[in-house]
Amino acid sequence: MGTSNPPRGHPGPGEAGESTAPHAGSTAVVGLQWGDEGKGKVIDLIAGGFDAVVRFNGGANAGHSVVVNGRRHALHLLPSAVHHPRVKGVIANGVVVDPAVLLEEIDGLAALGVPRPNLALSDRAHVVLPYHKEEDALRETVAAAADAENDRSIGTTRRGIGPAYSDKALRSTAVRVGDLLKPAALREKIERACAIKNPQFQAMSERAQSFDPALLSTRYLEFGERLRPYITDTFQLLRAMLDDGRHLLFEGANATLLDVDHGTFPYVTASNCTSLGIPAGTGVPGRLIASVVGVMKAYCTRVGAGPFPTEQNNAVGERIRKRGNEYGTTTGRPRRCGWLDLVALRYAVRLNDLDSIALMLLDVLSGFDEIKICTAYRVSGARIERFLPDADSLTLVEPIYETLPGWSEDISGARALDDLPSAARRYVQFVEEHAGAPVRIVSVGPDREQTIAPARGAAAHPIHAA
Numbered sequence: 001m002g003t004s005n006p007p008r009g010h011p012g013p014g015e016a017g018e019s020t021a022p023h024a025g026s027t028a029v030v031g032l033q034w035g036d037e038g039k040g041k042v043i044d045l046i047a048g049g050f051d052a053v054v055r056f057n058g059g060a061n062a063g064h065s066v067v068v069n070g071r072r073h074a075l076h077l078l079p080s081a082v083h084h085p086r087v088k089g090v091i092a093n094g095v096v097v098d099p100a101v102l103l104e105e106i107d108g109l110a111a112l113g114v115p116r117p118n119l120a121l122s123d124r125a126h127v128v129l130p131y132h133k134e135e136d137a138l139r140e141t142v143a144a145a146a147d148a149e150n151d152r153s154i155g156t157t158r159r160g161i162g163p164a165y166s167d168k169a170l171r172s173t174a175v176r177v178g179d180l181l182k183p184a185a186l187r188e189k190i191e192r193a194c195a196i197k198n199p200q201f202q203a204m205s206e207r208a209q210s211f212d213p214a215l216l217s218t219r220y221l222e223f224g225e226r227l228r229p230y231i232t233d234t235f236q237l238l239r240a241m242l243d244d245g246r247h248l249l250f251e252g253a254n255a256t257l258l259d260v261d262h263g264t265f266p267y268v269t270a271s272n273c274t275s276l277g278i279p280a281g282t283g284v285p286g287r288l289i290a291s292v293v294g295v296m297k298a299y300c301t302r303v304g305a306g307p308f309p310t311e312q313n314n315a316v317g318e319r320i321r322k323r324g325n326e327y328g329t330t331t332g333r334p335r336r337c338g339w340l341d342l343v344a345l346r347y348a349v350r351l352n353d354l355d356s357i358a359l360m361l362l363d364v365l366s367g368f369d370e371i372k373i374c375t376a377y378r379v380s381g382a383r384i385e386r387f388l389p390d391a392d393s394l395t396l397v398e399p400i401y402e403t404l405p406g407w408s409e410d411i412s413g414a415r416a417l418d419d420l421p422s423a424a425r426r427y428v429q430f431v432e433e434h435a436g437a438p439v440r441i442v443s444v445g446p447d448r449e450q451t452i453a454p455a456r457g458a459a460a461h462p463i464h465a466a
């Protein structure tokens with residue numbers, strides 16, 4: 001991303017909901033691995049210094065929970081900070097929106113005492129319809145059954161993400177949020193989509209659902225009416241905010257290694273999840289993003305299929321899963337767990353042009369005698385340090401590990417780097433030295449207080465020097 005004004009730098013942790021603090025312009029927060037890195041906590045920590053939190057990719061496949069009035073609430077589509085009245089939540093054009101899920105989340109917030117979220121929804125975002133979810137499930141079933149020996153299913157969340165983005169690319173069967181306000185146009189589009197999809201689905205499975213365009217049109221027009229107060233041209237809104245000197249926080253959904261272009265294809269999601277997705281997904285040019293914060297776990301996890309060189313399908317992985325409560329927020333599936341992969345991490349740091357790293361879930365590694373970190377791969381006898389973002393190539397690599405000493409202490413009470421045992425400090429430093437970006441936040445537990453971060457003003461320094 002560009003380096004024009006304002007200067008790069010992480011705003012540092014702030015109280016969500018506090019008045020706008022002076023800081024260094026708009027920032028992006030992206031996941032560096034295969035998702036679920038703890039982006040929600042990082043956004044919650046820093047959102048109070050921003051005027052808007054902007055979703056630019058993905059849909060209801062993402063998941064995070066927020067604590068509102070002391071009660072935890074799961075969100076998939078609403079931007080993380082939307083429950084803070086002063087921070088505007090923006091769902092920009094790059095997102096695929098399931099109106100039923102969005103309205104459920106809005107109603108859920110209302111039940112918690114947030115009557116009408118401060119939300120803007122792009123009229124150019126694409127709509128996920130029930131037939132997209134059916135297609136997602138049918139494709140997965142066909143891919144799995146095609147060759148039982150060699151299951152080719154992706155392990156999607158079945159939220160209709162891929163089929164909705166493919167309709168966007170196909171155009172003639174696509175429905176955009178703005179169409180939900182135009183009865184005749186919506187009806188025509190849904191009729192056309194059903195005319196194509198119903199017979200296709202029947203050909204895939206006799207048990208496939210068939211969709212009635214009249215019923216769907218009526219239901220989605222009702223959704224449109226309920227969403228009308230939020231629907232707008234978010235590109236114009238964001239440009240006006242920037243012209244006004246406001247600061248935007250871009251919230252990446254999913255994560256770098258799931259990026260459709262740069263991830264471990266084909267075991268990826270259908271959108272651009274890196275900072276590279278922001279310009280197309282919002283209309284805000286990259287040079288206006290002053291800082292990119294990458295969020296990583298102290299180890300690796302993955303949900304769904306696909307290569308995972310450092311996976312520990314053994315007691316180590318089991319222990320990480322248990323201690324880290326590694327089960328999917330959206331699907332509840334147990335996550336695959338393994339050691340940290342620095343080859344993949346370096347790739348993600350470069351791809352996102354990162355300014356700083358938030359290292360999450362360090363507390364989960366407490367209690368291991370020793371901890372392994374993958375620093376290179378061996379392929380056909382040769383050592384390589386370059387990441388291979390392609391599933392076939394990646395399945396051939398063998399990780400080369402360095403072994404660091406573990407620590408036995410509970411570190412969840414640490415609030416400064418000096419509170420950590422020396423082995424944990426060494427781990428953070430090792431990551432920082434090999435990743436190619438400074439670590440500025442270390443998380444040692446789920447609560448916002450369980451965070452080690454430099455004070456405002458010290459944010460220009462790597463955490464071990466702060």
Ligand code: IMP
Nearest residue numbers: 035061062155156157254268269303304
């Ligand atoms: P889809 O996005 O539902 O099409 O799923 C494609 C792949 O991305 C599957 O392996 C999912 O498990 C994975 N995936 C999608 N979103 C997330 C996420 O937010 N966290 C972790 N994995 C995800």
